[in-house]
Amino acid sequence: QKEVEQDPGPLSVPEGAIVSLNCTYSNSAFQYFMWYRQYSRKGPELLMYTYSSGNKEDGRFTAQVDKSSKYISLFIRDSQPSDSATYLCAMSVQTGANNLFFGTGTRLTVIP
């Protein structure tokens, strides 16, 4: 069993839709949770960072962590064509990019 599971998609939605992206994990010790966005032929860029359980909102993006269910989500409201990318979840027990466990990524396309 992988440490982090993520549906690879692909996911296609019309512009303006609400997008829900999810990851599940097996290690209950994970306490740092991140979402990265990766455009084609580019490196990942950090989108959202959450510590422990709860919600975090940044503009059109909301990250949710449910540690009891070992489940994290990223919601994108009013999706735009510029949101078309691969979204990677990542998590760790300790801080530091050398400790991250990544999901395989979900490819999202927002259709104008």
Added chain:
Amino acid sequence: GAGVSQSPSNKVTEKGKDVELRCDPISGHTALYWYRQSLGQGLEFLIYFQGNSAPDKSGLPSDRFSAERTGGSVSTLTIQRTQQEDSAVYLCASSLALHTEAFFGQGTRLTVV
């Protein structure tokens, strides 16, 4: 814009050849990381450098893989006797310090034929 720079962008090599991949981190960043991104796989941690400390090599998949960081700046990832399963995108990232945000380069796409 001084982001993380990787070269080459693409590399095609024959099975059994050695390859060197280069990473120029953001100026002033003391931590540098190498990851591998294979098709259908998540990012896989390979190696990590922090200042003058001994590197964390715990993610290197075999002894064919090695990396060095000269003068605390540029890093080179070397893969000896390449195999087809080494085909992947190799990503480099750097951060100001260990526990701060890491910034990724665009990656080197390696194809072993």
